[in-house]
Structure formats: C-alpha cells, structure tokens
Amino acid sequence: MAKSIKNAPGATPGPTPAAPAAAKPSDGAFFTRLEAFAASDWRMSLLVVALGFLAGTLIVLAVGRNPANMFAALLQAMTGWDLTRGVFNVRYVGEWLAISTPLILTGLSMGFAARAGLFNIGAEGQYVVGLTVAQFAALFLPQIPVLHAVLCVLFAALGGAAWGGLVGWLKARFNASEVVATIMLNYIAFFLSRWATMRIPGANTFRTPNLPQSAQLDAGYLQRLTNGSNLNYGFFIAVACVVAYWWIMERTRLGFALRATGMNKDAAQASGINAKRSAVTSMAIAGAFAGLAGAVVALGSFNYGRVLAGQDNYGFTGIAVALVGNSTGLGVGLSGLLFGLLASGQPLMQSRGIPKEITLIISGLVVVFVSLRAGLRVILAWKRREQLVARVAAAPGGSGSPEDAAASDAGEE
Amino acid sequence: MRDFILILPSVLMMAAPILIAAMGGLVSERSGVSNIALEGLMGIGAFTAATAHYFMEAGAGPASVWLALAFGLLAGMAVSLIHAFASVSLGADQVISGTGINLLAIGVPVFLSQIIFRMERTQPFRIGMMPGPGGVYPTAYVALVVVLLTWYVLYKRPLGLRLRACGEHPQAAAGAGIDVRAMRYGAVLASGALAGLAGACLVLTQTIQYTQNTINGAGFIALAAVSFGRWLPKGVTGASLLFGGAVALAIYMVNVEALRRLPPEFFSVLPYLITLVTLVAFSGKDWAPQAIGKAFDKGRS
Numbered sequence: 001m002a003k004s005i006k007n008a009p010g011a012t013p014g015p016t017p018a019a020p021a022a023a024k025p026s027d028g029a030f031f032t033r034l035e036a037f038a039a040s041d042w043r044m045s046l047l048v049v050a051l052g053f054l055a056g057t058l059i060v061l062a063v064g065r066n067p068a069n070m071f072a073a074l075l076q077a078m079t080g081w082d083l084t085r086g087v088f089n090v091r092y093v094g095e096w097l098a099i100s101t102p103l104i105l106t107g108l109s110m111g112f113a114a115r116a117g118l119f120n121i122g123a124e125g126q127y128v129v130g131l132t133v134a135q136f137a138a139l140f141l142p143q144i145p146v147l148h149a150v151l152c153v154l155f156a157a158l159g160g161a162a163w164g165g166l167v168g169w170l171k172a173r174f175n176a177s178e179v180v181a182t183i184m185l186n187y188i189a190f191f192l193s194r195w196a197t198m199r200i201p202g203a204n205t206f207r208t209p210n211l212p213q214s215a216q217l218d219a220g221y222l223q224r225l226t227n228g229s230n231l232n233y234g235f236f237i238a239v240a241c242v243v244a245y246w247w248i249m250e251r252t253r254l255g256f257a258l259r260a261t262g263m264n265k266d267a268a269q270a271s272g273i274n275a276k277r278s279a280v281t282s283m284a285i286a287g288a289f290a291g292l293a294g295a296v297v298a299l300g301s302f303n304y305g306r307v308l309a310g311q312d313n314y315g316f317t318g319i320a321v322a323l324v325g326n327s328t329g330l331g332v333g334l335s336g337l338l339f340g341l342l343a344s345g346q347p348l349m350q351s352r353g354i355p356k357e358i359t360l361i362i363s364g365l366v367v368v369f370v371s372l373r374a375g376l377r378v379i380l381a382w383k384r385r386e387q388l389v390a391r392v393a394a395a396p397g398g399s400g401s402p403e404d405a406a407a408s409d410a411g412e413e
Numbered sequence: 414m415r416d417f418i419l420i421l422p423s424v425l426m427m428a429a430p431i432l433i434a435a436m437g438g439l440v441s442e443r444s445g446v447s448n449i450a451l452e453g454l455m456g457i458g459a460f461t462a463a464t465a466h467y468f469m470e471a472g473a474g475p476a477s478v479w480l481a482l483a484f485g486l487l488a489g490m491a492v493s494l495i496h497a498f499a500s501v502s503l504g505a506d507q508v509i510s511g512t513g514i515n516l517l518a519i520g521v522p523v524f525l526s527q528i529i530f531r532m533e534r535t536q537p538f539r540i541g542m543m544p545g546p547g548g549v550y551p552t553a554y555v556a557l558v559v560v561l562l563t564w565y566v567l568y569k570r571p572l573g574l575r576l577r578a579c580g581e582h583p584q585a586a587a588g589a590g591i592d593v594r595a596m597r598y599g600a601v602l603a604s605g606a607l608a609g610l611a612g613a614c615l616v617l618t619q620t621i622q623y624t625q626n627t628i629n630g631a632g633f634i635a636l637a638a639v640s641f642g643r644w645l646p647k648g649v650t651g652a653s654l655l656f657g658g659a660v661a662l663a664i665y666m667v668n669v670e671a672l673r674r675l676p677p678e679f680f681s682v683l684p685y686l687i688t689l690v691t692l693v694a695f696s697g698k699d700w701a702p703q704a705i706g707k708a709f710d711k712g713r714s
C-alpha cells in the first residue's frame with residue numbers, strides 16, 4: 001500500500017519542468033521544491049510523524065496538561081535520563097528496545113503484505129496464534145537447552161504463517177476480501193487461544209504454570225547490561241528479520257514477483273507471475289513475522305503462559321509502523337523503534353499526569369496524516385498538469401493546443 | 414418455539430446496532446467510498462452517548478437517553494468528516510484513513526475518560542434505555558426506521574439513484590451533471606452519523622458505561638454484513654439479524670442445559686466464524702459497487 005503510493009502519479013521524481021519565464025518564478029521554484037519534498041518517502045514520513053506529535057502536543061495543551069511532561073517522559077524512555085530528578089537509569093533504554101521488538105515484527109508483517117498489494121489487518125490474529133503456539137511448545141516440548149527455545153520460536157512462526165496463509169488462500173481461491181477475513185480471524189484466534197490455553201493442565205482463567213527456563217528468550221548479559229530490563233534475544237530476532245525482509249524484497253526473485261503483483265496484478269500475471277500464489281506466499285510470510293512477534297512476547301516478556309483477556313494491540317500498531325516506515329525493511333525497523341518509544345513512554349506519562357492514551361491518539365493521527373500525504377501528491381500532480389498547460393499556451397507557435405499537452409501528460413500516468 | 418420467543422428481544426437488542434451501522438456502511442459503499450472506520454465511529458458514538466447520558470440523567474429524566482442518542486449521532490458524523498476529507502477531497506487510500514480513525518477511536522475515548530472521569534472508562538450511568546412492551550428495546554424501532562428510510566431514499570428518490578450512480582460509474586454520473594464529490598461527502602457523513610447512532614444504541618441498551626471493549630467488533634461485523642447482504646437493504650437487514658442472533662445466542666446459551674456443556678468460547682466465536690464463512694461463500698461474484706474504494710478523478714474514463 002505504502003509502496004504503491006510511491007508509484008502514484010506525480011510521485012515520480014523525474015525532471016521537473018523549469019518554470020516559464022513569463023510566470024512568477026518564485027512561485028514555480030517553491031512548487032518544484034515542494035514537489036521534490038513530496039517525492040521523498042522518508043522526508044514525508046518525518047513530516048507526518050512531526051505533525052502527529054504537534055497535534056498530540058496541542059491536544060495535551062487543550063485538556064490543560066503540560067506537554068513538557070510528555071516530552072520529558074519520552075526523553076526518559078529513550079535515554080533513561082529523568083530530567084525532573086536528575087537520575088539516570090539505563091533500564092529504560094532496555095525496556096524501550098524490548099517493547100519495540102514485537103512492534104517491528106508486526107510492522108514487517110503488515111509491510112510485507114502491503115508490498116504485495118494486500119492489506120494485512122490480521123497481524124493481531126497471527127500474533128495471537130504465534131503467542132499461543134509458543135506457549136504450548138514451551139510447556140510440552142522436551143526441555144533441551146537452546147534447541148527448545150529455537151523450536152518454540154520456529155513453531156510460532158509456522159503457526160502465524162498458517163494463519164496468514166489461510167487468508168491468502170481465501171483471497172486467491174474465493175476472492176474473499178482480505179480486510180474483512182483478517183478482522184474475523186483476529187477474533188477467532190483470540191477465542192481459540194483462550195479456549196486452548198485454559199485446557200492446559202494446571203492453568204486457570206488467566207495463566208498457565210510457569211514456562212520452563214529452557215524455552216525462554218532471556219539473555220542474562222543483556223539484562224545485566226541494561227540494569228535488569230526485559231531486553232532479550234527477541235531483539236536479535238527482530239534485527240535479523242529486518243535484514244531478511246530487505247533481502248527477500250530487494251534481492252530475490254520471490255520479492256520481485258511479490259512487488260510486481262502489488263504494483264499491477266494484471267501486468268504481473270501477464271508476464272508469467274502467478275498472482276494467486278503470490279497472495280498466499282506473501283500472507284504466509286507476513287503471518288510468520290507476526291507469529292514471531294507472538295513468540296518474542298510469550299517467551300521474552302512473561303515467564304508463564306497467558307490466557308489472553310483482551311487484544312494486545314501489537315498487530316494494530318504494526319499497521320501504523322509499516323505505513324510510517326514505507327514498508328521498507330530499514331524504514332519499518334526505525335519506525336518500530338519510534339512507536340516502541342511511544343509505548344514504553346506510556347507509564348512514564350501516566351505518572352506525570354498525562355493520560356497514557358495520548359500515544360494511541362498520536363499513532364492514530366499519524367496514520368490519518370499518512371493518508372493525507374497521498375492526497376498531497378495527487379494535488380501536486382494536478383497542479384503540475386495545470387502548469388504544463390499554461391506553459392504550452394504561453395509558448396509562441398507551440399505545436400499543439402493546451403488540451404493536447406494535458407492529454408499527453410495524463411497519458412503518462 | 415417458546416425459547417425462540419424468549420430470545421427474540423435479545424436478538425433485536427443485539428441486532429439493532431449492527432443493523433444501523435450496516436445501513437451506514439451500505440450508504441457509504443453504494444456511493445463508492447468503503448468505510449472500514451465503522452468500528453471506530455461506533456466507539457466514538459458510544460463514548461459520547463454514555464458520557465452525555467451520565468451527565469444529563471439526573472436533570473433531563475427520560476429524555477436523556479434520546480438526547481444521548483442524538484449526541485452520539487453527531488459525534489460519529491463529526492469524526493467521519495476526517496474520512497470524507499481524506500478519501501473524497503484528497504483521493505487518499507480509503508482503507509488507510511479508515512484504519513487511522515479506528516486507531517484514534519481506541520485512544521480518544523479512554524483519553525477523554527481519564528480527563529473527565531479520572532479513570533479508563535466512563536462513569537456508569539444509573540439507568541440505561543428502558544425496554545418497551547414485550548421486552549423490546551426502542552432501539553429496534555429506531556433500526557426499523559433507519560432501514561426503511563435507507564431503502565426509501567436509495568431506491569425511491571432521485572437522490573438515491575444519483576448516489577448509487579456515483580458508486581457504479583462516477584464519470585458517467587459527473588457527465589450527467591451530478592456533483593460526485595458532494596454526493597460522496599454526504600454519504601460518508603450519513604454513514605458516520607448512523608455508525609455513531611449505532612454505538613450510542615449499543616451502549617445504552619447492552620451495558621452501563623463505555624469501556625475499551627464495548628464495541629468489540631460490532632462495527633466490523635456490520636461491515637461484513639454489508640458485503641454478505643450483497644449491498645442491498647434487504648440482504649443487509651437479513652445478514653445483520655443473523656449476526657445479531659449469533660451474538661444473542663452466545664449470551665443466552667448459559668440458560669440452555671444442552672448447550673451449557675460446550676465451552677463459552679465456542680459461542681463467543683460463532684458470530685465471527687459465521688461472518689467469515691458467509692464472506693467466503695458469497696464472495697467472488699461481483700455484487701459490490703463497481704467504483705468502490707476508488708478515488709474519483711474527473712479526468713479519467
């Protein structure tokens with residue numbers, strides 16, 4: 001989705017026509033610069049995030065709280081430095097990275113499907129399946145050091161892949177809307193997880209017995225390094241996934257086929273790419289990323305299996321992560337860190353008198369602004385066409401009427 | 414049969430909000446704008462109605478619930494303006510702006526609750542809407558009026574014909590002198606109003622306060638009801654009643670000896686499972702409005 005925006009009319013960073021001498025030159029130069037700015041995905045993302053924070057600040061002001069407290073909380077979450085008390089604690093940095101981990105993974109999930117032209121609202125469900133499978137594997141597989149944890153993570157990825165691949169298959173086989181299907185599967189996964197987990201011997205309505213140590217992703221040296229934070233091996237999984245994502249998307253035949261399908265399904269099909277298989281593959285890989293997020297949370301952040309009481313919302317935040325990260329590997333990684341910062345700042349904000357939901361509002365606003373940025377490009381494209389028409393009309397003895405120029409310009413789209 | 418009559422009021426109570434929201438979705442989608450934000454708009458409407466009712470309950474008496482419904486409707490309409498602006502004025506991706514509203518609707522009500530009530534939910538009101546004769550809540554009649562009105566406007570008025578034209582072939586509609594943008598703006602605002610009303614109906618009949626789990630997918634179910642109902646008022650009504658029935662069954666089943674043996678999750682999952690199965694069973698054929706989800710560009714043919 002975010003990728004197709006890149007190819008939207010007017011987004012092509014091709015040579016911009018020089019402003020005609022007759023027209024106001026300053027206006028033209030400003031327009032050209034604006035257009036170049038809008039063509040850059042990462043600049044637009046920064047703008048969108050800045051706007052989100054600006055709006056969040058205004059909202060905090062509007063309800064009579066001090067936005068400085070919000071930023072102090074974010075600073076503390078990022079650097080561990082408490083401005084008000086002048087204390088430094090590296091644990092907050094560790095917590096920030098730990099919370100970012102599942103967000104990066106669900107962002108990759110959303111982004112991977114988006115590059116193939118699918119809107120994966122189902123990362124939440126795939127995450128729940130991964131989490132549940134990881135908990136089961138942790139409790140029931142033989143407790144061999146290292147191997148146990150590796151198997152738990154692998155099975156979680158497979159579970160997520162199956163849950164995501166199912167959506168891809170429904171889309172390919174029955175042309176069922178992936179948007180509605182994933183939403184329904186989110187709820188189904190949630191209730192299935194509750195039902196299955198409560199049937200584990202020794203489980204009550206909110207937790208299972210403790211998970212064996214051999215299944216957990218805790219890394220003692222990471223905890224010591226970050227003063228006892230939750231940071232664990234999951235963070236390395238996320239980093240590896242960012243690299244793998246980049247490599248699959250940009251360097252393999254599969255990634256090329258998926259991107260081609262996402263840009264133009266019919267053209268891809270005509271050039272020998274199996275678009276139906278692309279739908280299943282991309283949703284399965286997307287599901288695997290979300291499943292990994294589930295494993296990281298289940299095995300990294302908790303030492304017992306949870307009977308879920310509500311949505312963890314990692315999947316939904318992942319949508320925002322992918323949109324801001326423009327569905328590129330590095331972009332999602334960085335934007336996952338940003339949203340992780342918002343999430344890890346929540347309790348710090350609450351303790352400073354800022355309702356912690358402001359971070360959810362900022363996330364929502366960022367997504368709304370992302371949708372507006374596509375609109376900015378449409379307007380710029382329209383403006384450029386108008387400019388071209390004016391230029392042709394102004395040119396003495398120009399070959400062709402303004403309408404021709406407009407038509408040929410439109411034809412390029 | 415006796416069981417069926419006993420359960421009927423709760424089916425209507427569950428189905429009414431879904432039905433009202435689904436009619437909103439229908440109007441928006443028939444004009445060519447998909448509205449995945451129904452869920453979030455319902456949440457906004459529910460929060461507004463619950464808050465308004467809490468404060469007016471003592472002063473306004475029985476009129477309070479109706480005023481609360483009106484406030485919910487207005488709030489849903491106001492927030493849907495974002496969706497209209499993004500998808501109609503700017504031609505942005507309709508799923509993205511809808512998702513943005515859904516995310517906002519997770520945060521905004523709880524944020525405001527913290528400001529107004531100093532907790533993460535609204536203060537419970539004393540009495541919600543009172544059921545009428547036969548235990549049927551007035552929201553069922555509200556839903557009936559909404560359905561009839563939607564059908565009448567969409568199919569018996571020139572306005573409805575124009576609106577549907579915008580969803581099928583906006584260029585042709587524009588050629589015939591219809592202002593496609595204005596039509597779509599109106600349709601999205603109407604769907605926002607109906608979704609807000611639906612959320613208000615839900616919170617005033619089914620619970621005593623707004624929490625983060627009040628809507629719990631009802632808006633998404635309404636969205637599915639629109640496609641399951643093949644974008645026709647009759648079909649959407651049937652689908653909404655079916656889904657409402659499934660939700661009611663999930664609650665009612667504890668009273669039936671034979672069903673009590675099954676785990677409660679089985680019944681909780683039913684509405685979503687039915688929705689998914691029907692979605693698969695009825696997809697593939699092109700019942701959807703032709704131009705749905707596409708931004709209107711006058712220059713294209």
